[in-house]
Amino acid sequence: MLKSWTPGEEPDKDEMKVQLEKTRNRLYDLQMKIKEHKLPVLVLFEGWSAAGKGSMIGKVIRNIDPRFFKVATMSAPTEEEVRRPFLYRYMKQIPEEGKFTFLDSGWMEQTVKEVLNGELEGDAYERRIESIRRFERQLTDNGYLVLKFFMEIDKDEQEKRMKKLLGKEDTKWRVTGFDKWQNKHYKKCENVFDRYMKDTNMSSSPWYIIDAKDKKWAELQVMDTLVSSIEVALQNQSHSVPILQNVFPLVKMPKLKDVELEGKTIDEEEYQKELKKLQAKLGELHNRLYRKRVPVIITYEGWDAAGKGGNIKRIAGALDPRGYEVQPIASPEPHEKARHYLWRFWTRLPKDGHIAIFDRTWYGRVMVERLEGFCSENDWKRAYNEMNEFEKELHDWGAVIIKFWVQIDKDTQLERFNDRQNNPEKRWKITDEDWRNREKWDQYEEAVDEMLKKTSTTFAPWHILESVDKKYARIKALKIVIEEIEKALK
Amino acid sequence: MLKSWTPGEEPDKDEMKVQLEKTRNRLYDLQMKIKEHKLPVLVLFEGWSAAGKGSMIGKVIRNIDPRFFKVATMSAPTEEEVRRPFLYRYMKQIPEEGKFTFLDSGWMEQTVKEVLNGELEGDAYERRIESIRRFERQLTDNGYLVLKFFMEIDKDEQEKRMKKLLGKEDTKWRVTGFDKWQNKHYKKCENVFDRYMKDTNMSSSPWYIIDAKDKKWAELQVMDTLVSSIEVALQNQSHSVPILQNVFPLVKMPKLKDVELEGKTIDEEEYQKELKKLQAKLGELHNRLYRKRVPVIITYEGWDAAGKGGNIKRIAGALDPRGYEVQPIASPEPHEKARHYLWRFWTRLPKDGHIAIFDRTWYGRVMVERLEGFCSENDWKRAYNEMNEFEKELHDWGAVIIKFWVQIDKDTQLERFNDRQNNPEKRWKITDEDWRNREKWDQYEEAVDEMLKKTSTTFAPWHILESVDKKYARIKALKIVIEEIEKALK
Numbered sequence: 001m002l003k004s005w006t007p008g009e010e011p012d013k014d015e016m017k018v019q020l021e022k023t024r025n026r027l028y029d030l031q032m033k034i035k036e037h038k039l040p041v042l043v044l045f046e047g048w049s050a051a052g053k054g055s056m057i058g059k060v061i062r063n064i065d066p067r068f069f070k071v072a073t074m075s076a077p078t079e080e081e082v083r084r085p086f087l088y089r090y091m092k093q094i095p096e097e098g099k100f101t102f103l104d105s106g107w108m109e110q111t112v113k114e115v116l117n118g119e120l121e122g123d124a125y126e127r128r129i130e131s132i133r134r135f136e137r138q139l140t141d142n143g144y145l146v147l148k149f150f151m152e153i154d155k156d157e158q159e160k161r162m163k164k165l166l167g168k169e170d171t172k173w174r175v176t177g178f179d180k181w182q183n184k185h186y187k188k189c190e191n192v193f194d195r196y197m198k199d200t201n202m203s204s205s206p207w208y209i210i211d212a213k214d215k216k217w218a219e220l221q222v223m224d225t226l227v228s229s230i231e232v233a234l235q236n237q238s239h240s241v242p243i244l245q246n247v248f249p250l251v252k253m254p255k256l257k258d259v260e261l262e263g264k265t266i267d268e269e270e271y272q273k274e275l276k277k278l279q280a281k282l283g284e285l286h287n288r289l290y291r292k293r294v295p296v297i298i299t300y301e302g303w304d305a306a307g308k309g310g311n312i313k314r315i316a317g318a319l320d321p322r323g324y325e326v327q328p329i330a331s332p333e334p335h336e337k338a339r340h341y342l343w344r345f346w347t348r349l350p351k352d353g354h355i356a357i358f359d360r361t362w363y364g365r366v367m368v369e370r371l372e373g374f375c376s377e378n379d380w381k382r383a384y385n386e387m388n389e390f391e392k393e394l395h396d397w398g399a400v401i402i403k404f405w406v407q408i409d410k411d412t413q414l415e416r417f418n419d420r421q422n423n424p425e426k427r428w429k430i431t432d433e434d435w436r437n438r439e440k441w442d443q444y445e446e447a448v449d450e451m452l453k454k455t456s457t458t459f460a461p462w463h464i465l466e467s468v469d470k471k472y473a474r475i476k477a478l479k480i481v482i483e484e485i486e487k488a489l490k
Numbered sequence: 491m492l493k494s495w496t497p498g499e500e501p502d503k504d505e506m507k508v509q510l511e512k513t514r515n516r517l518y519d520l521q522m523k524i525k526e527h528k529l530p531v532l533v534l535f536e537g538w539s540a541a542g543k544g545s546m547i548g549k550v551i552r553n554i555d556p557r558f559f560k561v562a563t564m565s566a567p568t569e570e571e572v573r574r575p576f577l578y579r580y581m582k583q584i585p586e587e588g589k590f591t592f593l594d595s596g597w598m599e600q601t602v603k604e605v606l607n608g609e610l611e612g613d614a615y616e617r618r619i620e621s622i623r624r625f626e627r628q629l630t631d632n633g634y635l636v637l638k639f640f641m642e643i644d645k646d647e648q649e650k651r652m653k654k655l656l657g658k659e660d661t662k663w664r665v666t667g668f669d670k671w672q673n674k675h676y677k678k679c680e681n682v683f684d685r686y687m688k689d690t691n692m693s694s695s696p697w698y699i700i701d702a703k704d705k706k707w708a709e710l711q712v713m714d715t716l717v718s719s720i721e722v723a724l725q726n727q728s729h730s731v732p733i734l735q736n737v738f739p740l741v742k743m744p745k746l747k748d749v750e751l752e753g754k755t756i757d758e759e760e761y762q763k764e765l766k767k768l769q770a771k772l773g774e775l776h777n778r779l780y781r782k783r784v785p786v787i788i789t790y791e792g793w794d795a796a797g798k799g800g801n802i803k804r805i806a807g808a809l810d811p812r813g814y815e816v817q818p819i820a821s822p823e824p825h826e827k828a829r830h831y832l833w834r835f836w837t838r839l840p841k842d843g844h845i846a847i848f849d850r851t852w853y854g855r856v857m858v859e860r861l862e863g864f865c866s867e868n869d870w871k872r873a874y875n876e877m878n879e880f881e882k883e884l885h886d887w888g889a890v891i892i893k894f895w896v897q898i899d900k901d902t903q904l905e906r907f908n909d910r911q912n913n914p915e916k917r918w919k920i921t922d923e924d925w926r927n928r929e930k931w932d933q934y935e936e937a938v939d940e941m942l943k944k945t946s947t948t949f950a951p952w953h954i955l956e957s958v959d960k961k962y963a964r965i966k967a968l969k970i971v972i973e974e975i976e977k978a979l980k
Contacts, residue, residue, distance in 0.1 A: 006739040009943065137693050203627050203694060208735045225735070232730045232868060240725040243718055245698045249496040378722060453499065 001201060002150065002194040007211035008221070016216055023223035027063040030230050035068065037234055038097035040144050040339070043226070044106035047151025048189075049179035050161040051212045056151065057102045059219050060226065069100035074109070083293070083351040085397040086110075086128070087135050091346040094139065096338035106148070107132055108196060113178070115192050116185075127396060129199045134389045140204040141241045141382060142340050145233040148205060149222060150197065151212040155186040240378040244385050246454065248392060251461040253452040256445050259407050264466035264473075271471040278478040279318035285485045286319050286355070293352040294488055295399040298481060299361040302406025303444075304434045305416040307470040311406060312357055314474040315481060324355035329364070341365055341375070341383075342390055352398065361403075362387055366451050371443055384454040391460040400488045401460040402481055405452065406467045410441055491691060492640065492684040497701035498711070506706055513713035517553045520720050525558065527724055528587035530634050530829070533716070534596035537641030538679075539669035540651040541702045546641065547592045549709050550716065559590035564599070573783070573841040575887040576600075576618070577625050581836040584629065586828035596638070597622055598686055603668070605682050606675075617886060619689045624879045630694040631731045631872060632830050635723040638695060639712060640687065641702040645676040730868040734875050736944065738882065741951040743942040746935050749897050754956035754963075761961040768968040769808035775975045776809050776845070783842040784978055785889040788971060789851040792896025793934075794924045795906035797960040801896060802847055804964040805971060814845035819854070831855055831865070831873075832880055842888065851893075852877055856941050861933055874944040881950040890978045891950040892971055895942065896957045900931055 011019065034041060043060075045053040054073075061069055072093045081089045087107065095101040111128055114120035120128060139146050153161070162183060165171040182189050201207050208225045212218040266274070289296060298315065300308045316326060327348050336344040342362055350356035365387070370380040391401055408416075417438070420430040437444065456462040463480050467473035501509065524531060533550075535543040544563075551559055562583045571579045577597065585591040601618055604610035610618060629636050643651070652673060655661040672679050691697050698715045702708040756764070779786060788805065790798045806816055817838050826834040832852055840846035855877070860870040881891055898906075907928070910920040927934065946952040953970050957963035 001737065004737060004739075008736065009740070009742055141693070203631070203692065203732065203734070206732055206734050228733055228871075232732055235728070235730040235868070238725070239729050240722045242693065242696055242722055244693070244696050245715070246498065247491065247495060249494075250499070252499055378725070381718075 001197040001207060002152070002190060002209060005152070005209045007152075010211075010214065010217045011220075016220060020216065020220050020223065023220065023227050024063050026227045027060075027223060027230075030227065030234075031064050031068050033234060034100075034230065035098040037237055038338075039230070039233055039237070040095045040097045041100045041147070041230065041233075042094055042139065042144055043100060043102045043147045043149070044108070045103065045149050045151065046105045046108040047149070047210070047212065048153050048158055049182050050158050050165065050175070051151035051153045052215065052218065053104045053151055055215070056149075056212075056218060056222060057104055060222060061102065064100060068098070069102065070095065071102045071104065073104050074106070077110070080351065083353075084349055085393055087131065087393065088346060088349060090135075091340075091343060094144070094339055094343060096335060097143075098338070107135075108148075108150075108193075108200075112189070112192050112196055115196075116189065129196075131393060131396065132200055133202065134393075136200070136202065136205045138342075138386055138389065139340065141386075142379075143237070143239075144340070145229060146205040147226065147229055148200075148207050149225070150193070150207060150209045151218070152209050153212050155183065157213055158183050158186070240376075241382055243378075243381050246385060246388065248388050248457045248459070250454075251456045251458055253456045253462055254464075255449050256407060256452075259464055259466065261407065261409055261466050261468045265469040266472045266475055268471075271475065274475050275314065275478070278475065278482060279314070281482055282315070282318040282478060282485075283320070285482060285489070286323055288489055289355070289485060290320075290323055290353040292489060293398075294485075295350050295352045295394075295397070296355040296402070296485060296488075297350065297358070297394060297399050298355065298402045298404070299358040299363075300404050300406060301361060301363050301367070301448075302404070302465070302467070303408050303413055304437060305413050305420070305430075306406040306408045307467045307473060308359060308406050310470055311404075311465065311467070311474050311477050312359055315477060316357060318478070319355060323353070324357065325350065326357045326359060329358060329360040341369075342386070345390070349394075362390065363451060363455070366455075367444065367447050368437075370447055371440060384451070387455055388457055388460075391455075391457065395459040400484050402484050403456075403460060403462045404465050404477060404480075405448070405462055406465045406473060408467050410438075412468050413438065491687040491697060492642070492680060492699060495642070495699045497642075500701075500704065500707045501710075506710060510706065510710050510713065513710065513717050514553050516717045517550075517713060517720075520717065520724075521554050521558050523724055524590075524720065525588040527727055528828075529720070529723055529727070530585045530587045531590045531637070531720065531723075532584055532629065532634055533590060533592045533637045533639070534598070535593065535639050535641065536595045536598040537639070537700070537702065538643050538648055539672050540648050540655065540665070541641035541643045542705065542708065543594045543641055545705075546639075546702075546708065546712060547594055550712060551590075551592065554590060558588070559592065560585065561592045561594065563594050564596070567600070570841065573843075574839055575883055577621065577883065578836060578839060580625075581830075581833060584634070584829055584833060586825060587633075588828070597625075598638075598640075598683075598690075602679070602682050602686050605686075606679065619686075621883060621886065622690055623692065624883075626690070626692060626695045628832075628876055628879065629830065631876075632869075633727070633729075634830070635719060636695040637716065637719055638690075638697050639715070640683070640697055640699045641708070642699050643702050645673065647703055648673050648676070730866075731872055733868075733871050736875060736878065738878050738947045738949070740944075741946045741948055743946045743952055744954075745939050746897065746942075749954055749956065751897065751899055751956050751958045755959040756962045756965055758961075761965065764965050765804065765968070768965065768972060769804070771972055772805070772808040772968060772975075773810070775972060775979070776813055778979055779845070779975060780810075780813055780843040782979060783888075784975075785840050785842045785884075785887070786845040786892070786975060786978075787840065787848070787884060787889050788845065788892045788894070789848040789853075790894050790896060791851060791853050791857070791938075792894070792955070792957070793898050793903055794927060795903050795910070795920075796896035796898045797957045797963060798849060798896050800960055801894075801955065801957070801964050801967050802849055805967060806847060808968070809845060813843070814847065815840065816847045816849060819848060819850040831859075832876070835880070839884070852880065853941060853945070857934060857937050858927075860937055861930060874941070877945055878947055878950075881945075881947065885949040890974050892974050893946075893950060893952045894955050894967060894970075895938070895952055896955045896963060898957050900928075902958050903928065 045057060047053055057071055077089055090107050093101055136146055162175050165175050197207050210218050210221045300312060302308050312326060332344060345362045365383040366380050369375045394401055417430055420426040452462050465473040465476055535547060537543055547561055567579055580597050583591055583593060626636055652665050655665050687697050700708050700711045790802060792798050802816060822834060835852045855873040856870050859865045884891055907920055910916040942952050955963040955966050
């Protein structure tokens with residue numbers, strides 16, 4: 001890509017002035033359309049050191065109201081960020097609908113640096129590319145405009161610019177050791193850049209190489225591409241996306257109606273004994289997890305009143321409070337709803353060595369959002385694969401993923417609902433919505449069956465907790481958590 | 491892809507029957523929607539020998555009215571096809587809008603065979619993949635639904651099926667030597683297939699692997715994917731596409747207004763002498779071209795009454811009629827309009843060693859179609875790149891591409907128009923449309939300038955023929971054709 005690229009023809013000065021003025025006004029007008037059409041725009045500036053990424057962003061944003069954009073300078077990841085999956089800090093930055101985010105620079109820079117340092121090669125490089133391709137595809141599939149600019153200058157120009165910077169006391173600091181190394185090993189870097197760009201050049205998020213030698217000309221190229229890409233994206237707002245085939249190995253799950261609930265009980269004495277033993281065991285494991293920096297993600301879904309809360313309490317009760325967090329998931333806040341539906345889960349990921357317990361999860365997409373029409377059919381049908389890909393990302397990061405479905409039958413639910421309704425102390429736990437959901441039991445059951453079937457991957461399988469006897473379910477959950485963590489620690 | 495694939499879960503017999511019935515009815519209903527929405531659907535069946543590609547197509551088409559589909563069995567290319575670019579015979583088969591084409595099998599089979607035979611490796615393989623990716627992207631960008639199925643069976647199953655076929659006199663012939671070889675070298679083939687599928691798995695035309703061991707189950711998988719993909723595609727009919735950056739090296743072209751016409755003349759005696767000499771030379775070269783099997787494509791665009799016809803006559807006059815063809819291009823016929831706009835040019839390509847002279851060309855897309863609104867803005871803006879890609883394909887095939895723009899000024903055109911109008915023998919040459927186009931001279935000039943700027947690649951540059959003196963233009967054309975052919979023959 002980069003190596004075969006040839007610069008376009010630069011217009012003369014007068015022509016350039018006219019065209020620049022035109023695209024600037026166009027961008028100014030488009031910002032309101034973006035707002036109105038709720039289009040999120042993510043713009044990545046990548047390129048050679050000293051190619052002018054930062055000052056280019058400065059020029060572009062002059063045409064946009066400050067309420068509508070955010071600029072993020074992605075320097076080396078912080079210690080907090082290093083302890084999360086590679087894409088975490090980029091996902092964190094994605095814009096709300098109707099707004100821009102400009103990244104200086106994106107996930108390319110970090111990746112090519114790792115390659116140049118010899119830290120990323122062979123299969124690991126392939127995996128990284130796959131994960132980046134999935135990430136970009138998920139963004140564009142979910143309505144994001146993702147624009148990738150590469151600012152290109154040749155070796156001599158780069159050297160000249162660096163010398164100039166180094167010549168002044170005020171700007172000297174801007175040239176890092178890596179920058180100097182890059183100039184010295186220009187050819188080698190070019191090869192790595194070229195390969196990366198070829199590997200990530202997708203028709204829905206293609207690369208645009210900018211001839212960055214002349215600043216005005218570079219600005220015109222960027223503005224032109226920005227404006228015309230936004231115009232195309234605005235026409236594609238209600239666009240559906242092919243449903244991809246599952247590529248991950250699946251574990252066979254029973255249908256809910258075939259889950260045997262009878263006899264899944266435990267007596268009080270046995271329960272207390274087991275509970276004590278298992279909690280002690282889990283506590284110990286938590287320390288070992290922490291030392292080995294293994295992240296654990298435990299998720300709960302299940303029928304209303306199935307006993308999720310009490311179950312979570314028994315897990316959490318065994319853990320050191322400094323090393324875990326319970327994430328209760330309600331309907332999304334406006335700022336969450338305005339982003340990719342997985343954003344609020346990405347941003348809640350634990351650090352490595354920590355445990356996150358999700359009380360309800362991203363699977364809301366294929367249950368409540370599906371059944372209540374909060375997203376389109378294309379959205380939820382696509383989501384099975386997107387969620388598997390998300391969990392694959394977590395798995396590759398090293399996480400242990402334990403997914404629970406807490407199962408009861410319809411009669412048990414009615415009993416518990418009535419109990420809550422009739423008991424003043426528990427009444428807060430029951431809402432009209434619970435009753436409405438209950439009316440749709442059969443639809444939910446169908447949706448859950450499809451979810452279990454399509455998202456029980458070998459690396460993140462579902463576990464069913466039979467919870468007519470809540471104590472039985474708690475002991476079973478503890479045993480599974482212990483078993484899975486032990487497997488991971490081996 | 492293929493190697494990491496795991497089969498989905500097969501429903502039980504009763505369930506399968508119900509679901510099959512459902513998808514069959516759905517496909518039956520969808521065929522009218524496809525017609526109504528003018529969606530063209532291209533379905534490729536690839537896969538292992540004896541995996542049941544043919545019989546699968548037989549089952550699918552049972553649900554479709556025979557007027558709405560075509561089945562093409564792509565065996566080894568014929569001699570005529572071998573003498574054309576690799577993609578020619580596949581492009582020939584693409585469906586009209588509103589119809590299906592089923593291919594048994596597509597461009598994968600031929601490619602992987604060449605790899606397995608050791609005929610396609612390294613850079614040549616990379617180029618092939620790029621060309622296939624461009625081809626598929628051009629189809630989907632232009633509104634085609636492209637569905638790629640891979641029919642998967644394991645080694646033992648394949649062996650079993652072949653044995654069965656070989657056991658009967660009536661079916662023995664169906665197992666070829668290659669099929670046997672494939673079974674023996676199953677692992678090696680799987681690696682090549684896997685790599686090819688990974689290289690060509692795009693979000694706009696993804697691969698679907700079909701577990702083909704059980705016939706009913708395979709049918710259900712195919713029908714399910716077919717139906718849901720059609721449903722998605724029907725929602726995306728007015729979908730715009732990102733405008734890709736030019737990746738090909740360009741030759742700088744002057745603006746039309748800067749082309750010097752004055753003094754570009756030749757006197758009669760000199761003209762006759764040169765014409766004779768150059769035509770003889772071209773005649774000789776034509777023989778050498780034929781022997782070396784180099785294809786030549788000469789294209790003419792230019793103002794009405796600029797003298798294209800007479801110019802073409804002087805080129806053609808030098809050639810052996812068995813080795814060239816003039817392709818006059820008028821507005822597309824209904825069956826041409828119903829396909830990708832490049833289809834009617836792909837199907838008119840010369841054999842290698844032959845010369846095709848196009849009197850008007852694919853560049854109509856960015857001139858008349860642009861200005862008269864026959865295609866959308868997104869369509870013609872995308873076309874510059876699509877046409878460059880098309881010519882890159884021809885260049886990689888080995889073709890010499892010579893593109894002429896025949897230039898006159900507005901006054902000269904008026905003179906010639908009046909002359910035609912006033913001369914009963916020439917009156918057929920002038921139409922109301924010519925006068926209407928003349929009124930849009932400035933708009934056309936702008937469009938032509940943009941076209942020359944964006945499509946004059948180093949491998950297929952534009953040449954301007956100053957044609958106020960038609961004889962001058964003819965001599966210049968002959969010289970350029972000779973020069974370009976000589977370069978290619980070296």
